[in-house]
Amino acid sequence: MKDRNFNTMGIFKKDKLQIINFQSYGSANRLYVRGRAIEDENIDLDQKGIFNLMQNTWKRFETDEIRNTAIKITLSNGKSVQGTTDDDGYYLIDEDINGLHDLANDEGWVNFELSFTDTNLKREILLKNKFPGEMLIPSEHAKFGVISDIDDTILHTGVVSSLKWKVIINTMFKRATKRRQLDGASDFYMKLHHGKTGDEANPIFYVSHSPWNLYRYLQLFLKTNNFPKGPLLLRSMASFRMRKKNDEKPQKQREISNLLKSYPDLPFILIGDSGEKDGDIYQEISTLFPGRIKAIYLRSVNDAKRMARIENLFVDFKDIPFLMVNKTKEAIAHAKDHGFI
Incomplete structure (x- = not known):
């Protein structure tokens, strides 16, 4: 049975929700974003000791996904795109959007913000429901x-x-x-x-x-x-x-x-x-x-x-x-x- 934090009355306390962005790639006119919505397992990658390392490994694979829920991507220019997670909590948003190149930094990275939009979740959400994401558009100076x-x-x-x-x-x-x-x-x-x-x-x-x-x-x-x-x-x-x-x-x-x-x-x-x-x-x-x-x-x-x-x-x-x-x-x-x- 999965470890849970208990409150003082002995009742299960549910983990907070989060959206993880997997750094992806797109183009000047294509937004291609991937990631996953899961419960926060409080994994500390700097922890030492065999027990802690084994526990972290267990947490990585024993995930609680947020299935079939609505999310939103908001670009730095204010434009937004809607998406939905699948049965395993993954999302893939592939949309044609003009002007993405103008939002990229010198290395070609476009920053954006992800958030849950489903008001029925009724769960505590990390980072005030504002999760950072980024996508790469190869530089025009790239030779290969x-x-x-x-x-x-x-x-x-x-x-x-x-x-x-x-x-x-x-x-x-x-x-x-x-x-x-x-x-x-x-x-x-x-x-x-x-x-x-x-x-x-x-x-x-x-x-x-x-x-x-x-x-x-x-x-x-x-x-x-x-x-x-x-x-x-x-x-x-x-x-x-x-x-x-x-x-x-x-x-x-x-x-x-x-x-x-x-x-x-x-x-x-x-x-x-x-x-x-x-x-x-x-x-x-x-x-x-x-x-x-x-x-x-x-x-x-x-x-x-x-x-x-x-x-x-x-x-x-x-x-x-x-x-x-x-x-x-x-x-x-x-x-x-x-x-x-």
Whole structure:
């Protein structure tokens, strides 16, 4: 049974409501916003101790969603857009709105405010029902975008370990602020973000198979380790339970395809690891979107069988610059040689 706070009379006290915004991406005329409405579980990401870390992990996945409720997005110019959460508390608002570019800062971020509009909730709401949100519009100075995996690409995870035990242990027993990045990764990404001229503001998109429940955890890891700020695109827990159709593409591939379709004039660099299916996905993406991929970087993993498969997969891959990355300095040198940084 879920832990609850009790008042002095022993009656259950309900948690306050909140709206979480997942940093997303749009364009000068497209508002594309995602997030989730859930009860506040009072998760402290700075807590120490095994018990507290395990409790936080439980709270991340044992969420109480606010289902099928009305919400509103209010832009800084006063315009507003209505939306509704689904059965799992998620919302996706995809609207055509002119003039969004005028609301963006120098890096391309558009700030807005989210709020509940359902007067029947009759529940205490955090932050006076004013929740911050933001969405990225790539800068007009951007020369390319970067789409990067997270696990074992920039974050030591252990996705190739037997039964994924390292993933479970790392997530449950390590604070986000104590997780290690792969050596030099944030420096490489900052160089890609600034580009060859130093002021390109090339957008960075982080795509992972991890569930949205880990959004704040991963967001804190990226911030703590000085990675460029960028949309973090994850998946719902429900998708883990759903049986995939034979012709259905992986979630990561669908997210990448959506990005390339959203920015038809922007080429992309793809970064992943050799442990899972990144190589297969990136090859297919380069075929489906000819001329759009500038380079592919795959991190080496400590698994001889998987490495041999990737090397064989790319043996005849000649049209797009490709590098198997053992150390980040190799990727930096390669990017300099090709004029990316």
